[in-house]
Amino acid sequence: MANIVWHTKLRIYLDLTRDDLGHPEFPGLWETVYRTDRLYAARGVPMAERDLQCGGVCQEAGVEAWMHLRLRAGRREAVHEKAEDEQRHTLPMSDEHKAYQERILRVAEEGGFKGASEVRTRVGRSWIQTDTLVEGADGRRIGWEVQLSSAGVHGPRSVRARAAKAEKNGITPAWHTDRADYARRNDTHWTRSNNLPAYVIAKTGDLRVVSGFRVLDFWRCDVRALYPCPNGVRRCGRFHATPKVRDILFDDLVRQSAAGTVVPVLFRVGGTTHRFWVTHADHDRLEDLRGDDTQLPPAREPEDAFRASRNRPTCRPVPLATWAPQPGRQLPTAGMPIQPAAPASETALAQSPAGTQASFRPALHQSGLPEELISLQQTADEAHAQLQRLNDHEERSHQRRVWREAAVAVQTAVTQYAMTKRLNRYEVEELLRRTVRHPRTPPGAAL
Ligand SMILES: [Zn+2]
Numbered sequence: 040m041a042n043i044v045w046h047t048k049l050r051i052y053l054d055l056t057r058d059d060l061g062h063p064e065f066p067g068l069w070e071t072v073y074r075t076d077r078l079y080a081a082r083g084v085p086m087a088e089r090d091l092q093c094g095g096v097c098q099e100a101g102v103e104a105w106m107h108l109r110l111r112a113g114r115r116e117a118v119h120e121k122a123e124d125e126q127r128h129t130l131p132m133s134d135e136h137k138a139y140q141e142r143i144l145r146v147a148e149e150g151g152f153k154g155a156s157e158v159r160t161r162v163g164r165s166w167i168q169t170d171t172l173v174e175g176a177d178g179r180r181i182g183w184e185v186q187l188s189s190a191g192v193h194g195p196r197s198v199r200a201r202a203a204k205a206e207k208n209g210i211t212p213a214w215h216t217d218r219a220d221y222a223r224r225n226d227t228h229w230t231r232s233n234n235l236p237a238y239v240i241a242k243t244g245d246l247r248v249v250s251g252f253r254v255l256d257f258w259r260c261d262v263r264a265l266y267p268c269p270n271g272v273r274r275c276g277r278f279h280a281t282p283k284v285r286d287i288l289f290d291d292l293v294r295q296s297a298a299g300t301v302v303p304v305l306f307r308v309g310g311t312t313h314r315f316w317v318t319h320a321d322h323d324r325l326e327d328l329r330g331d332d333t334q335l336p337p338a339r340e341p342e343d344a345f346r347a348s349r350n351r352p353t354c355r356p357v358p359l360a361t362w363a364p365q366p367g368r369q370l371p372t373a374g375m376p377i378q379p380a381a382p383a384s385e386t387a388l389a390q391s392p393a394g395t396q397a398s399f400r401p402a403l404h405q406s407g408l409p410e411e412l413i414s415l416q417q418t419a420d421e422a423h424a425q426l427q428r429l430n431d432h433e434e435r436s437h438q439r440r441v442w443r444e445a446a447v448a449v450q451t452a453v454t455q456y457a458m459t460k461r462l463n464r465y466e467v468e469e470l471l472r473r474t475v476r477h478p479r480t481p482p483g484a485a486l
């Protein structure tokens with residue numbers, strides 16, 4: 040028997056513990072569904088064509104288990120067609136599983152967080168069943184799901200859907216296993232410990248997470264780099280991040296994920312999205328890198344040290360106002376790298392009268408770049424500098440968005456300008472950044 044039925048045609052869950060089946064918007068739902076099912080039964084329609092499936096344990100295990108409805112002593116019941124599906128519901132939780140649940144709750148409590156096991160969170164017309172739910176800092180909720188060797192060879196099949204549903208409803212999914220084959224899957228942020236007996240899991244000693252947590256190595260893609268460029272064969276001169284597997288203690292993972300100092304991250308390599316946990320500091324650096332991979336994202340101190348020094352040294356871009364205007368000065372062509380294939384009429388950027396460069400604003404900076412690009416770059420740099428000065432999580436998230444938008448604006452403008460002028464986009468970007476960030480350098484000198 041099961042209390043939750045999935046109606047495959049209506050695409051709704053029927054909660055048999057509630058008079059209205061959890062759907063006050065459909066009066067008389069039970070009568071309709073029950074009578075239809077009885078009618079099918081009388082006509083000999085096979086259960087697999089009667090639209091009712093187990094929506095609980097079986098569905099979570101990725102099994103389509105067909106059911107029929109009955110009334111027993113006035114009680115509504117849904118019955119599995121097959122006895123082995125029924126058994127799935129009565130299978131006792133393993134001692135190891137229970138030991139994990141208890142350990143998570145104990146460790147969370149020691150860290151000052153509350154938690155509970157077998158939590159059902161109602162969301163809209165259905166719900167989320169969580170193995171062990173930890174209420175973390177700032178409203179953070181970590182939904183632990185423990186899947187051990189006893190769970191079966193194929194493993195849970197709807198992991199991505201379940202994890203996504205949890206995430207969408209404010210629960211960070213945390214799936215833990217002792218099976219290497221589950222841990223290799225990318226459907227959620229799996230963590231793995233070795234297969235251990237319950238009494239070891241229950242103990243307070245070290246319980247190590249051997250996969251699922253990484254540290255990010257940030258490096259410059261030049262001839263001295265240890266790793267190949269993820270974007271191609273050649274050295275691109277930009278900065279990349281490479282995740283490296285690092286052990287973490289299970290208790291630390293429980294507490295730090297609740298505190299928000301260890302967070303899940305998505306990491307794309309080729310066509311594959313990898314999912315794992317990193318420190319919040321690494322997560323921030325990765326976000327910074329994604330916004331601008333031409334500079335090394337600054338390292339952050341651990342969260343504890345954070346409070347000690349609120350004022351990080353920052354490299355503030357010099358405002359344009361400090362520039363000595365040089366009216367009438369010949370614009371240096373050397374400042375603008377030109378692609379060999381560009382037609383002669385377009386190479387003479389400096390010599391051509393401003394009016395003929397119709398597609399871009401005629402106002403040119405002394406570097407040869409349009410003033411508009413300069414000011415967009417300055418805005419982005421200011422936003423970035425501001426981000427570096429902030430320590431508060433909320434403020435940083437907001438400022439990171441501001442910076443990203445500014446960075447996108449400047450990148451779009453650079454692309455358009457380079458296309459219009461048939462210049463090498465990468466070199467335009469380099470010149471622009473150098474001009475804004477190191478204004479003392481004579482224009483074009485470093486090219
Ligand atoms: Zn079932």
Ligand SMILES: [Zn+2]
Pocket residue numbers: 260267268269270271273274275276277279
């Ligand atoms: Zn590279």
